[in-house]
Amino acid sequence: MSNVPPSPGEIPPGPSGQQPPASPPPYGQQPPTGQAPYGQQPPVGPPPYGPPTYGQPPHAPLPAGSAPVPAFPPAPPVSIGEAFRYAWEGFKLDPLPWLIATLVAVVVSGIGESLESSLRTDTQWMDVTISSATPASGFVNLVFSIVGYVIGAAFIQTALRVTDGRRVTFADFTTIPNLLQALLAAVILGLAVGIGLLLLVIPGLIIQVLAAWYLHLALDRGLSAVDALRVSVQLVTQNLGTTILFGLAAVGVLILGLLALFVGVFVAIPLIAIASAFVFRRLTGGPVMVPGSAG
Secondary structure (H helix, E strand, O other), rough: OOOOOOOOOOOOOOOOOOOOOOOOOOOOOOOOOOOOOOOOOOOOOOOOOOOOOOOOOOOOOOOOOOOOOOOOOOOOOOHHHHHHHHHHHHHHOHHHHHHHHHHHHHHHHHHHHHHHHHHOOOEOOOOOOEEEOOOOHHHHHHHHHHHHHHHHHHHHHHHHHHOOOOEEEHHHOOOOOOOHHHHHHHHHHHHHHHHHHHHOOHHHHHHHHHHHOOOHHHHHHHHHHHHHHHHHHHHHHOOOOHHHHHHHHHHHHHHHHHOOOOHHHHHHHHHHHHHHHHHHHHHOOOOOOOOOOOO
């Protein structure tokens, strides 16, 4: 056995002298978050807030009502263009599951809107037709809103798997951790936005921007509904420019998808989901692995 010490970041050989398989490199060749320099002992104490680096066991979700989460360190500049280039690499690696999931989302949304519209009552006033909600249409709207929240959570959870370097299968869209807290956060946000929209619209839009990352936080960090919303406000205020820029870019990509005879939507929606996971991980110091590098 050689007495030459391993180079920084290299895994020492096993007892038989064989090297274990190397871990897949992080996207962009960045060192794993939280790795101690060679020759130094890792710091003693609780692990920093954030997901584990590649090769570490996944952290357990934080229980609902957990202690306040510490502030995020300042994030380095995040390239929105790089986020969508990364999203394209992740999408084209496994396009079929994304296309099927997007088709399901579009069909479910269309059914919900059609059914809710058919249950409304139309009233003629002069030459204007006024459509009014009924208890039945309100119930249908509530049910399909919840279904929409679940579908949105499925897309974000699968996008986060892409940043973990995992291949995507359709089954990934049916496995959503901490779903109950994510749905509760969505309901709270919906009520807050509704009230805000009644107050001259602008407050509702501000609330939506501040809650931009609540779903990622609930799913990726296992936070409670209230903590996910609270930490999203903190994360957005620390990275307001990046958050707004990404939101505008996402709207632009979606519009381009609609202009492409609507077919482009089936690519635009997955790209936005994966790019959002990329930006979120960059803002929070989480790992972003090369798509498919972890199998």
